[in-house]
Amino acid sequence: MSMLTVDNLAISFKVKGKDIPAVKHVSFEISRGETLALVGESGSGKSITALSILQLLPYPLASHPHGKILVDGKNVIGASEATMHTIRGNKISMIFQEPMTSLNPLHTIEKQINETLFIHKGMNKKQAAARVRELLDLVGMEATEDRLNAYPHQLSGGQRQRVMIAMALANEPDLLIADEPTTALDVTIQAQILELLRDLQARLNMAILLITHDLGIVRNMAKTVCVMTDGEIVEQAPTEQIFTTPQHPYTKMLLAAEPKGLPYTKDEAAPEIIRGDDLKVYFPIKKGLLKKTVDYVRAVDGISVSVKAGHTVGVVGESGSGKSTLGFALLRLIKSEGGIFYQGNPIHTKSWNELRDLRSDIQIVFQDPYSSLSPRLSVGQIVEEGLLVHQGRGDTAQRRALIARTLEEVGIDGTAQDRYPHEFSGGQRQRIAIARALILKPKFIVLDEPTSALDMSVQAQIVDLLRDLQSRYNLAYLFISHDLKVVRALADTVLVMKAGKVVEQGPAQQIFDAPQTQYTKALMKAAFDLATLK
Amino acid sequence: MKLSAINQRRLENFKSNRRGYWSMILFLGLFTISLFAEVVANDKPLLISYKGELYTPFLVSYPETAFGGDFETEADYRDPFVSELISEAGGWIIWPPIRYSYTTINYDLKSPAPSPPDSENWLGTDDQGRDVMARVIYGYRISVAFGLILTILSSAIGVAAGAVQGYFGGTVDLIFQRVLEIWGGMPSLYILIILAAMIEPTFLILLGLLLLFSWPSLVGVVRAEFLRSRNFDYVRAARALGVRDSVIIFKHLLPNSMVSALTFLPFVLTGSIVSLTSLDFLGLGLPPGSPSLGELLAQGKANLQAPWLGITAFLVLSIMLSLAFFMQEGIRDAFDPRKTFN
Numbered sequence: 001m002s003m004l005t006v007d008n009l010a011i012s013f014k015v016k017g018k019d020i021p022a023v024k025h026v027s028f029e030i031s032r033g034e035t036l037a038l039v040g041e042s043g044s045g046k047s048i049t050a051l052s053i054l055q056l057l058p059y060p061l062a063s064h065p066h067g068k069i070l071v072d073g074k075n076v077i078g079a080s081e082a083t084m085h086t087i088r089g090n091k092i093s094m095i096f097q098e099p100m101t102s103l104n105p106l107h108t109i110e111k112q113i114n115e116t117l118f119i120h121k122g123m124n125k126k127q128a129a130a131r132v133r134e135l136l137d138l139v140g141m142e143a144t145e146d147r148l149n150a151y152p153h154q155l156s157g158g159q160r161q162r163v164m165i166a167m168a169l170a171n172e173p174d175l176l177i178a179d180e181p182t183t184a185l186d187v188t189i190q191a192q193i194l195e196l197l198r199d200l201q202a203r204l205n206m207a208i209l210l211i212t213h214d215l216g217i218v219r220n221m222a223k224t225v226c227v228m229t230d231g232e233i234v235e236q237a238p239t240e241q242i243f244t245t246p247q248h249p250y251t252k253m254l255l256a257a258e259p260k261g262l263p264y265t266k267d268e269a270a271p272e273i274i275r276g277d278d279l280k281v282y283f284p285i286k287k288g289l290l291k292k293t294v295d296y297v298r299a300v301d302g303i304s305v306s307v308k309a310g311h312t313v314g315v316v317g318e319s320g321s322g323k324s325t326l327g328f329a330l331l332r333l334i335k336s337e338g339g340i341f342y343q344g345n346p347i348h349t350k351s352w353n354e355l356r357d358l359r360s361d362i363q364i365v366f367q368d369p370y371s372s373l374s375p376r377l378s379v380g381q382i383v384e385e386g387l388l389v390h391q392g393r394g395d396t397a398q399r400r401a402l403i404a405r406t407l408e409e410v411g412i413d414g415t416a417q418d419r420y421p422h423e424f425s426g427g428q429r430q431r432i433a434i435a436r437a438l439i440l441k442p443k444f445i446v447l448d449e450p451t452s453a454l455d456m457s458v459q460a461q462i463v464d465l466l467r468d469l470q471s472r473y474n475l476a477y478l479f480i481s482h483d484l485k486v487v488r489a490l491a492d493t494v495l496v497m498k499a500g501k502v503v504e505q506g507p508a509q510q511i512f513d514a515p516q517t518q519y520t521k522a523l524m525k526a527a528f529d530l531a532t533l534k
Numbered sequence: 535m536k537l538s539a540i541n542q543r544r545l546e547n548f549k550s551n552r553r554g555y556w557s558m559i560l561f562l563g564l565f566t567i568s569l570f571a572e573v574v575a576n577d578k579p580l581l582i583s584y585k586g587e588l589y590t591p592f593l594v595s596y597p598e599t600a601f602g603g604d605f606e607t608e609a610d611y612r613d614p615f616v617s618e619l620i621s622e623a624g625g626w627i628i629w630p631p632i633r634y635s636y637t638t639i640n641y642d643l644k645s646p647a648p649s650p651p652d653s654e655n656w657l658g659t660d661d662q663g664r665d666v667m668a669r670v671i672y673g674y675r676i677s678v679a680f681g682l683i684l685t686i687l688s689s690a691i692g693v694a695a696g697a698v699q700g701y702f703g704g705t706v707d708l709i710f711q712r713v714l715e716i717w718g719g720m721p722s723l724y725i726l727i728i729l730a731a732m733i734e735p736t737f738l739i740l741l742g743l744l745l746l747f748s749w750p751s752l753v754g755v756v757r758a759e760f761l762r763s764r765n766f767d768y769v770r771a772a773r774a775l776g777v778r779d780s781v782i783i784f785k786h787l788l789p790n791s792m793v794s795a796l797t798f799l800p801f802v803l804t805g806s807i808v809s810l811t812s813l814d815f816l817g818l819g820l821p822p823g824s825p826s827l828g829e830l831l832a833q834g835k836a837n838l839q840a841p842w843l844g845i846t847a848f849l850v851l852s853i854m855l856s857l858a859f860f861m862q863e864g865i866r867d868a869f870d871p872r873k874t875f876n
Contacts, residue, residue, distance in 0.1 A: 331774055359776030372767035376789045386775040436771065 002029040003174050003207050004053065004092075009067030011045070011052055011231075019063065023049055023231040026067070028224075032174060035201065035208040037218040037239075039254070040228035041455040042426070046211045049228075050177050053209075054092060055084050072174075090120045093168035097180040099160035103152040109136075109163055110148040116170045135166040140196060157319070158189035162196070169200065175207045182217065186318040186482060191526035194221060213456055215254065219243060220530045227251045257457035259489040261464075263508070264471060266311050266492055273444045273476040274330060274362065275306040277339035281325050299325040300336065301500035305478070307444060310470065312477040314491025314508065316484060316523070322500040323480045327446040330478065331362055342444075360390045363437035367449035369429035373421040379432055380417030383407065386440045406439045407432070410465060427458035431465065438469065444476045451486050463489050484527040488512055496520050547868040554864015561857040568675035575632035575668035579611050584625040592630070612638070632656070634665035636672040636825035648833070648840040658842045660833050666843065670850055672825035677854065680741065681807035687745055688802060692752030693795055697783055699753070700760020700791075707757070714750055722747040730818040740819060744809055751802055752795055759791035793869045800862035804855050811851065827851055 011023040023045040030036045038046040051057050053069055055076055069076050071087060079087075096102040103112060110132055117128040136143040139162040152160055161181065168176055178197065182190035194217065201208055210221055218225055218239065225242045227235040227250060235248040246252045282296035299322040307313050315323045329336035332347065332355060340348040342358060350358075366372040373382055383403050393399070404414030410431040412424075421429055430450060437445055447466065451459040463486055469475060481487050487494060487508075494511040496504040496519065504511060504520045515521045525531055549555050567574060578591040584601055591611060598609040601619050609616050612633065620627060634640065634655070640663050643649045647663040657666035699707045726743055733739060763769065764787065772782050813819035814828025827847055834844025 356776040364774045366767040374768040374786050389776050
C-alpha cells in the first residue's frame with residue numbers, strides 16, 4: 001500500500017468573499033523508499049499542495065472543495081489538531097527552501113533539534129543529546145561542542161540546510177517533503193545536499209516528495225514526475241519517460257526551456273570598451289572600543305578584467321565570492337582601488353558629478369526584478385528616468401514614443417507604459433528593467449544575475465533577448481551568474497572567482513570543456529552532473 | 535484627476551474603516567464651523583437694516599452715530615439703547631446663533647460669575663462673566679489650527695532631517711545623531727518657562743518655540759526607513775543612471791518612507807494640541823484674554839464650585855483628541871499594505 005495518496009484534491013482561497021481555486025484535480029501517490037517530484041513554475045500550486053498534506057494552509061481562508069489526502073490510509077483533511085500533531089514532524093517532515101528563515105535565529109543548533117525530540121519522543125535531556133549527535137553525524141556534520149552551541153547565522157547555507165534535514169529526520173519520518181531544498185544554495189552545496197538526500201533515503205527507506213522547478217534535479221532524484229501548471233497535474237509518468245517522450249505540450253515547453261545555444265562568433269579585433277586593472281574592494285572589519293580596523297574583508301582582491309565591444313565576459317562563482325562587488329566597482333557604484341578605463345580613458349579618478357555624462361554609456365540590470373523597480377512609479381516613469389537625466393524633458397509625445405519603442409524592443413507592449421510594475425510577471429519586469437538600461441543606448445551593461453530570480457522557461461527567453469540585443473547594438477556585457485548553464489549560453493570569456501580572487505580565466509569554450517583548476521572542475525561537475533567531485 | 539490603483543485602494547480602505555471615516559467628517563466639520571466662529575458666536579450682528587440701508591457689523595466697524603446714537607466710537611449692539619434706535623427706525627437685526635464673542639462680558643448675570651448654564655449662556659460663564667460656549671468655539675479653532683500647523687511644520691523639518699541622515703549615512707548621520715541626542719536632552723519645559731518670562735508669547739512665537747522641540751519626533755522613523763531603502767536595487771539603478779541625489783530622495787525614497795511617517799502623525803498632532811493646552815493651563819501660553827482650552831481648564835481647577843467649567847474643558851479636549859486620533863488611525867491603516875479590510 002502506498003504511504004501517501006492524494007486523490008482528486010482541490011484547494012481554494014477566499015478572496016473578498018469569493019472562492020478562488022488554486023489547485024484542482026490533483027492526484028498522486030508515493031510509496032516508501034520512492035521519490036516523487038512535483039515540477040512546475042512559480043504559481044503552479046506545487047507548494048500549497050505540499051502544505052495541504054500537513055494541513056498547514058491558513059484555514060478557514062483556504063478550503064478543500066473536494067478530494068482526499070490519505071496518510072497510511074487515513075484521511076487527514078479536516079483532522080483534529082491533535083491528530084495532526086502526531087503526523088507533523090513525526091510521520092511526515094518537511095524541509096523548506098530558505099534555511100536561514102526556517103531556523104529560529106535565537107536558538108542554538110542543539111536546541112532546535114532537541115525540540116522535536118522532546119515533543120514527539122518524550123526524550124530526556126541526556127537521551128536527546130545522544131540522538132542529536134547521531135543525527136548530525138547522519139547528515140554529515142561533525143557534532144563538535146562548537147557546532148552544537150552555534151547559532152544559525154554562524155553556519156553556512158549548506159550547513160543550515162543540513163541542520164534542517166537533521167531536524168526533519170529526528171523522528172524517522174516515513175515521508176520527507178522537500179520544498180525546493182536546494183534553490184537557495186550554491187551549485188556545489190546543492191550537489192552535496194542532493195547526494196545526502198539520496199543516501200538517507202536508501203538508508204532509512206523513506207519516501208520523498210520533492211518539489212522543484214529544476215528539471216536537472218528531477219532527472220537525478222525522482223522515480224516519478226508530476227508536471228504541474230495552473231493548479232493541475234498535466235502529465236504524470238516515470239522520470240525516464242518524461243524526459244524521452246514527453247506528451248503534454250507544457251512538459252515539452254518546460255524541457256525545451258533550458259537556456260540553449262552558444263554565443264555567436266565575435267569580431268576578435270573589436271575595440272576594448274571597459275577595463276579594470278588590479279581592482280580591489282576591501283571592507284574594513286572594526287573591533288574594539290575605538291573601532292580600530294583590525295582586518296579587511298577582501299571582497300574583490302586584485303582582479304583585472306577587460307570587455308570588448310560586442311563581447312560578453314561571464315563572471316561565475318559561489319555566493320560571497322565577490323562577483324557582484326566586481327560589477328559595482330567597474331561602474332564605480334562602490335569605492336574601489338585600482339584603475340578603471342572606459343574606452344581607454346581613466347574614470348577611476350573622476351568625481352561622481354564628472355561621471356554623470358558617462359552613466360548613459362554604462363548601465364546595470366539587477367537580479368531581482370521585484371526590488372529593482374520602484375513600486376510607486378509607472379513603467380513609463382521608470383524607463384524614462386535615464387532620459388530625464390541625460391536629455392532633459394524634451395517633447396512629451398516624442399519621449400513617450402521613444403519609451404514605447406524601447407519597451408517593444410524588449411518584448412513589452414508599448415501601450416503598457418502607464419501601468420504599474422505589480423501588474424507584470426517576473427519575466428516581464430526583468431524586460432522592463434532591461435528597457436530602462438537600454439533606452440540610453442549604452443555601450444556596456446553589467447548584468448548582475450539577471451535570470452536567477454526567474455522561472456526556467458522565462459530564463460531562456462531573457463537569455464535569447466540579451467543575445468539578440470547584443471548582436472543588434474554591439475553591446476558589451478559583464479554577465480554575473482552562479483548558473484553555469486546560462487553563462488555557457490552567453491559568455492565569450494569566463495572568469496571564475498573564489499573569495500575575491502580569480503581562480504581561472506580564459507575563453508568560455510576552454511573553461512567549460514577543459515577546466516584546469518580543481519575548483520572549476522568541482523563547479524562544473526556540480527552544475528552539469530549534480531554530483532560532487534570525488 | 536484620476537487616482538492610481540494603489541491610491542484608489544487606499545481610499546476604499548479608508549472609507550471602509552467607518553470609525554476613522556466618521557471621525558474625519560466630524561473633526562473637519564467642527565473645524566470648518568469653528569473657522570467661521572465670527573458668524574457663529576459674536577457680539578456684533580451679522581446684518582442690520584437701518585433706514586433702507588444694509589450694514590454688516592461683524593465685518594465693518596460702524597460708529598454709534600451711524601445709527602443715530604451719540605458716540606463716535608463703535609456701536610455696542612448688545613446695548614438695548616442701540617437696538618431700540620434701530621427698531622424705532624423700522625430696521626431689523628440678524629444676530630449670530632450665539633450673541634457673545636470670546637471677549638464679551640455678560641453684565642446681566644442672574645448669579646455672580648461664574649454662573650451656571652442657562653438659556654442665555656448655554657454652557658454658563660467663566661469667572662469673568664464671559665460666555666463659555668463662545669470661548670470653546672474660538673478655543674477649538676485656535677487649538678486645532680495650532681496643532682495642524684505645528685504638525686505640518688515639524689513633520690516637514692523632521693522628514694527632511696531624517697531623509698538627509700538616512701540617505702547620506704556615515705559621518706553626516708553620526709554628527710546629526712549626536713546633535714539630536716543633545717537637543718533631546720534639553721529640558722524643554724524649563725526653557726519655555728524662561729523664554730515666556732522674557733518675551734510676551736503670541737501665537738507665532740509659541741508656534742516657533744514648540745517647533746524647536748517637536749520636530750525630532752519624526753526623524754528616527756524616516757531615518758530608519760531611508761537607511762533601509764537606500765540600498766534597494768531601484769535606488770542603485772537610479773544611481774547607475776546618474777540621477778541626482780535630490781531626485782532620488784524625492785522620487786524614490788520619500789514616497790516609500792511616508793507610510794512609516796504617517797504612523798507617527800497621530801501622535802504628533804495630538805501631542806501638539808496637548809502641548810499648547812498645557813502651556814495655557816500653566817499660564818505660560820497665549821496672551822491673557824485669548825480663548826484657550828487650557829485656560830478654561832485652569833479656571834475649572836480654580837473654581838471647583840463651578841463644575842461646568844472643568845467638565846466642558848475636559849469633554850471638548852477629549853472628544854477633539856479622540857476624533858483626531860481615530861481619523862489618523864484610519865488614514866494610517868489605509869496606507870498599510872498588510873492590513874486587510876473586509
